[in-house]
Amino acid sequence: MSCERMESRILAYVDGRLKESERPDVEKHLAACAPCRLRVEEFRAVSGLLDELPAIEPSPAFDARVRALVAAEPVKTNWWAWLHVPPRVAFAASALLVASLVFGYRSRMIEQPVHVDDAQMMQDLPVLEDHDVLTNFEPLKELPAPADDDSDNVQQQM
Amino acid sequence: MARTDVQLMLDVKAGDEASFELLLHRYRTPLVNFLFRMVRNREQAEDLAQEVFLRVYRAREDYVPSAKFTTWMFRIATNLALNSVRDNRYHKLEDSIDAPVMIDAEGGDEKVLDVADKHPNIEQHLVEDARVKMIRHAIDKLPEKQRAAVLLHKYQELDYAEIAKILSCSESALKSLLFRAYESLRVELAPLVAIQGKA
Numbered sequence: 001m002s003c004e005r006m007e008s009r010i011l012a013y014v015d016g017r018l019k020e021s022e023r024p025d026v027e028k029h030l031a032a033c034a035p036c037r038l039r040v041e042e043f044r045a046v047s048g049l050l051d052e053l054p055a056i057e058p059s060p061a062f063d064a065r066v067r068a069l070v071a072a073e074p075v076k077t078n079w080w081a082w083l084h085v086p087p088r089v090a091f092a093a094s095a096l097l098v099a100s101l102v103f104g105y106r107s108r109m110i111e112q113p114v115h116v117d118d119a120q121m122m123q124d125l126p127v128l129e130d131h132d133v134l135t136n137f138e139p140l141k142e143l144p145a146p147a148d149d150d151s152d153n154v155q156q157q158m
Numbered sequence: 159m160a161r162t163d164v165q166l167m168l169d170v171k172a173g174d175e176a177s178f179e180l181l182l183h184r185y186r187t188p189l190v191n192f193l194f195r196m197v198r199n200r201e202q203a204e205d206l207a208q209e210v211f212l213r214v215y216r217a218r219e220d221y222v223p224s225a226k227f228t229t230w231m232f233r234i235a236t237n238l239a240l241n242s243v244r245d246n247r248y249h250k251l252e253d254s255i256d257a258p259v260m261i262d263a264e265g266g267d268e269k270v271l272d273v274a275d276k277h278p279n280i281e282q283h284l285v286e287d288a289r290v291k292m293i294r295h296a297i298d299k300l301p302e303k304q305r306a307a308v309l310l311h312k313y314q315e316l317d318y319a320e321i322a323k324i325l326s327c328s329e330s331a332l333k334s335l336l337f338r339a340y341e342s343l344r345v346e347l348a349p350l351v352a353i354q355g356k357a
Binding site: 007008009010011012015017039042043045046047048049050052053054055056057058059062063065066069070073 | 178182183186187190191194195200204207208211212215216289290293294297308311312313317318330333334336337340343344347350351354
């Protein structure tokens with residue numbers, strides 16, 4: 001192992017977090033490399049110095065301030081919450097809906113309304129009136145019956 | 159048996175406010191310390207820690223335990239701290255050069271240097287104080303991302319994968335970041351390192 005590759009392992013070696021599989025290679029390198037051995041010692045010293053930094057305690061009012069901030073938070077309205085109805089109510093509402101649909105369908109089948117297109121009837125009214133006049137027109141009834149179409153064609157050819 | 163962080167957070171999501179109290183109790187000190195070491199001001203650190211807890215609470219309804227709770231929480235904290243450090247740096251540039259000389263007092267509060275401030279064992283106190291100040295100064299001099307990496311690694315004892323996620327980098331990039339940070343600290347603290355090495 002090179003000194004360069006040691007850079008990514010040296011701190012883990014110092015703080016005891018090196019993977020067991022990497023340890024033999026690191027120790028082998030350290031046994032042969034004085035500068036890396038010195039660096040390990042100095043990193044240990046730095047780590048020890050960092051331990052000397054005193055910790056502080058949060059001030060006594062800290063927790064109370066956090067609680068006050070949390071308490072001041074607006075309560076979120078869950079728009080989906082209203083959908084969460086008790087099962088009995090949901091069952092009753094479903095049953096009512098099904099019953100309404102069934103009753104509605106049956107009553108529609110029984111009292112089938114006659115479909116009358118008023119607009120169409122109003123449009124056809126003059127034609128119907130003409131038809132009535134023509135069918136009841138007396139002088140037309142006295143006329144002879146029209147000649148047969150086929151006999152007309154034979155006469156024209158002759 | 160104590161409930162895990164994830165279980166507590168899921169209980170908060172279900173409406174159990176007492177579980178949030180437990181999370182607050184569990185992480186108030188580590189969070190305040192991490193933020194204090196990042197921003198170097200107790201009041202600001204506490205304000206930021208409160209903001210972290212508030213954001214955790216606000217996110218309860220959408221919380222999905224896809225990562226470790228500490229990874230998520232320290233990610234929020236680190237982002238807030240990095241933003242704050244950047245803002246502070248900007249404000250410091252605007253500060254008057256006539257501002258009085260300030261030193262860090264024990265516990266992190268700032269006070270004006272008072273030469274007449276007497277202590278019974280003043281010599282020993284001054285030596286210890288100077289040593290701690292030197293360590294603090296060395297950490298403060300680190301670029302903020304290196305500083306966050308060192309603090310999360312050294313004081314929160316998070317594993318490399320977690321810290322990498324918090325800092326949004328690969329694990330190998332994190333190891334390189336930490337190596338460079340320790341190299342800087344080794345140089346900056348050389349006099350103390352030499353003494354420590356002999357001890």
